[in-house]
Amino acid sequence: MNPILECRDLTKRYGNKTALDQISFSLMPGKIIGLLGPNGSGKTTLIKLLNGLLVPTEGHVFIDGLAPGVETKRFVSYLPERTYLNSWMKVCDIIGFFQDFYEDFDKARAYDMLKRLNINPSDRLGTMSKGTKEKVQLILVMSRRARLYCLDEPIAGVDPAARDYILSTIIQNYDENATILISTHLISDVENILDDVVFIQNGHIRMIDSVENIRFNQGKSVDTLFREVFKC
Amino acid sequence: MLKKLYKYDWKSVSMLLLILHGVLLAYSVIGRLAITIAGNFAANSGNSFDTHVSLSTTIFGMGAVAYILIYVVFIIGIVLATLLYLAVRMQKSLFSDEGYLTNTLPVSADKLLWSKILVFWTWSVIDFLCVTLSILILACYPETMPEILDGFQLFFASLLGFRGFDILTETLMTFLGMLIQYFFYTTSLLLFSICLGSLFKTHKTLGAVVSFFGINIGQSVIMLTLLLAIPPLSPINTVVTTESGEIISNTGGGVVSMVSMLILYLLFSVVFYLGSRYILTKRLNLN
Amino acid sequence: MSWNLDSNRPIYPQIMERITMDIISGTYPPGSKLPSVRELAQEAGVNPNTMQKSLSELERTGLLYSQRTSGRFITEDLSMIEQTKNAIASEQVKEFLKKMEYIGFTRQATIQLIEKIEKEEQP
Numbered sequence: 127m128n129p130i131l132e133c134r135d136l137t138k139r140y141g142n143k144t145a146l147d148q149i150s151f152s153l154m155p156g157k158i159i160g161l162l163g164p165n166g167s168g169k170t171t172l173i174k175l176l177n178g179l180l181v182p183t184e185g186h187v188f189i190d191g192l193a194p195g196v197e198t199k200r201f202v203s204y205l206p207e208r209t210y211l212n213s214w215m216k217v218c219d220i221i222g223f224f225q226d227f228y229e230d231f232d233k234a235r236a237y238d239m240l241k242r243l244n245i246n247p248s249d250r251l252g253t254m255s256k257g258t259k260e261k262v263q264l265i266l267v268m269s270r271r272a273r274l275y276c277l278d279e280p281i282a283g284v285d286p287a288a289r290d291y292i293l294s295t296i297i298q299n300y301d302e303n304a305t306i307l308i309s310t311h312l313i314s315d316v317e318n319i320l321d322d323v324v325f326i327q328n329g330h331i332r333m334i335d336s337v338e339n340i341r342f343n344q345g346k347s348v349d350t351l352f353r354e355v356f357k358c
Numbered sequence: 359m360l361k362k363l364y365k366y367d368w369k370s371v372s373m374l375l376l377i378l379h380g381v382l383l384a385y386s387v388i389g390r391l392a393i394t395i396a397g398n399f400a401a402n403s404g405n406s407f408d409t410h411v412s413l414s415t416t417i418f419g420m421g422a423v424a425y426i427l428i429y430v431v432f433i434i435g436i437v438l439a440t441l442l443y444l445a446v447r448m449q450k451s452l453f454s455d456e457g458y459l460t461n462t463l464p465v466s467a468d469k470l471l472w473s474k475i476l477v478f479w480t481w482s483v484i485d486f487l488c489v490t491l492s493i494l495i496l497a498c499y500p501e502t503m504p505e506i507l508d509g510f511q512l513f514f515a516s517l518l519g520f521r522g523f524d525i526l527t528e529t530l531m532t533f534l535g536m537l538i539q540y541f542f543y544t545t546s547l548l549l550f551s552i553c554l555g556s557l558f559k560t561h562k563t564l565g566a567v568v569s570f571f572g573i574n575i576g577q578s579v580i581m582l583t584l585l586l587a588i589p590p591l592s593p594i595n596t597v598v599t600t601e602s603g604e605i606i607s608n609t610g611g612g613v614v615s616m617v618s619m620l621i622l623y624l625l626f627s628v629v630f631y632l633g634s635r636y637i638l639t640k641r642l643n644l645n
Numbered sequence: 646m647s648w649n650l651d652s653n654r655p656i657y658p659q660i661m662e663r664i665t666m667d668i669i670s671g672t673y674p675p676g677s678k679l680p681s682v683r684e685l686a687q688e689a690g691v692n693p694n695t696m697q698k699s700l701s702e703l704e705r706t707g708l709l710y711s712q713r714t715s716g717r718f719i720t721e722d723l724s725m726i727e728q729t730k731n732a733i734a735s736e737q738v739k740e741f742l743k744k745m746e747y748i749g750f751t752r753q754a755t756i757q758l759i760e761k762i763e764k765e766e767q768p
Contacts, residue, residue, distance in 0.1 A: 140559075140645075141559070174644065177462050178461065178462070178642065179457075179458065179461055179462065179642060179643075179644040180642065180643055180644065181640060181641060181642060181643065196464050196465065196466050197464075199462055199463065199464040200464040202462075204458075204462050206455075206458040208455050208458065209455065210455045210456050210457075210458040210459040211459075212370060212456060212459075214369075214370060214373060223366060226362045226366075227359075227362065227463050227464065227465070228464070
């Protein structure tokens with residue numbers, strides 16, 4: 127089995143500020159992985175590099191053996207930490223858009239989730255609250271049958287009830303062969319659904335381990351461990 | 359995929375532009391009606407010159423002045439606004455938050471760029487046609503028709519070679535030159551400036567504007583130097599009368615000069631396009 | 646979430662305990678079909694892979710069995726369920742006795758206390 131994601135000496139600098147410093151690691155497919163780190167640790171930079179929105183300063187990143195490009199974008203589903211929705215569109219328009227461009231998009235799934243979250247498909251995106259827009263975006267991203275999902279802070283902007291729904295949506299739509307990479311700093315909310323965690327700090331990987339191992343070996347939750355590792 | 363991209367790019371700009379151009383045409387039609395009414399009014403009042411009529415002609419006159427002023431501003435405004443709006447939309451779609459979606463679509467940079475170019479071309483043509491139509495609405499009268507038709511006739515006659523080869527090539531070159539300069543040079547420069555602007559850490563829009571005018575000035579300097587430095591390209595006719603009374607004229611300008619200009623413009627366009635593609639694929643940095 | 650898992654302990658043994666409890670208490674009757682991994686994972690708010698692991702472990706103990714096409718079922722072996730129930734019951738009692746000991750009750754005193762409460766509660 128080939129790694130779904132591999133970084134080799136991956137470095138990203140913005141001017142003279144180093145966001146990622148010679149990171150090397152690989153992740154096997156079929157898992158839900160938490161990318162955990164304090165603010166400004168390089169989580170978003172890493173995810174953007176995977177999606178080709180940033181170009182590495184040095185080193186390489188491979189998704190299923192390929193450098194980010196048209197080919198990888200076909201099977202990587204990306205939820206950015208901001209909303210990219212065009213305000214002139216209606217919800218049904220953006221669903222049509224995803225349907226048009228992504229072969230793995232499942233329209234029925236999207237409409238089903240909209241219904242359960244009480245979002246009207248004929249509503250205009252421009253008139254929606256930030257939280258609702260985030261939900262629409264998550265629905266779009268999770269309605270794809272992708273092989274790698276990159277979710278950047280999927281639960282940061284929504285209320286606890288919606289948070290539960292979002293996590294259960296992720297579990298429900300999760301297919302055993304797919305990989306989900308979730309970046310977040312709200313660890314206690316997500317740690318039960320994670321297989322593995324990647325701790326990242328100041329552009330370095332601090333630790334990669336499975337949640338069960340951490341709990342078994344340390345006798346404490348990932349959240350507690352995180353607070354100890356990143357104690358200010 | 360290009361078709362789908364074009365569809366969405368078209369939809370994202372067209373709402374506002376359609377309204378804007380609709381208003382221009384409506385404004386022209388209103389003007390036309392007003393002129394007709396004023397004409398009838400003046401005709402009916404005949405020679406009986408009373409104060410009411412003179413007052414109303416004054417009001418019509420003032421109205422007409424205001425109308426024409428607004429019209430001129432409108433025409434200039436709509437052309438500029440269309441260009442500006444299209445440029446802003448391109449920039450937003452590629453490099454603002456929307457870019458997070460645009461740049462993660464499974465389509466090549468070529469298709470992304472061509473979709474923008476095609477929408478830009480389509481709207482430029484529509485814009486041109488609307489402005490022409492608007493002018494015709496206001497300017498076509500039985501008295502003016504012959505002159506307008508004459509103008510068209512002259513243009514097409516030159517273009518089809520009815521007025522001799524020299525005039526044909528000259529008209530053709532001028533016409534082609536304008537088309538190439540706008541549709542290739544200006545369009546690709548616009549895209550390239552937007553892409554260059556995205557490389558700026560902050561003030562990406564300002565960066566794009568500076569790039570646009572900077573490159574334009576640079577290009578003018580290069581062209582001018584080339585034209586002056588290479589005599590056959592010089593547009594200036596030098597006529598030298600030798601002592602023996604012979605006249606040596608350098609008519610290097612004309613066709614050679616124009617063709618080389620066109621080639622240079624095309625060359626610049628290709629460079630700008632490739633530059634834009636390079637930035638989108640190899641230098642993308644969405645912050 | 647709804648399963649109140651202890652975040653300081655590994656998840657899969659907790660899930661095993663929880664499902665075992667549901668079997669011996671009769672929430673899942675013998676021979677009945679267990680919900681799918683996905684449904685259970687969603688209900689528990691845990692990773693489907695973890696749920697899968699717990700169920701496989703329970704299969705190994707014999708409390709669950711799987712039929713290739715139709716899913717997982719609770720064992721029909723009533724004696725086995727009874728055994729498990731007894732084992733857990735004794736464990737609970739031992740735990741309880743330990744705690745009582747800790748607060749200073751001898752076994753004898755504990756049993757007396759139980760009998761006393763039993764009498765009081767009877768009408």
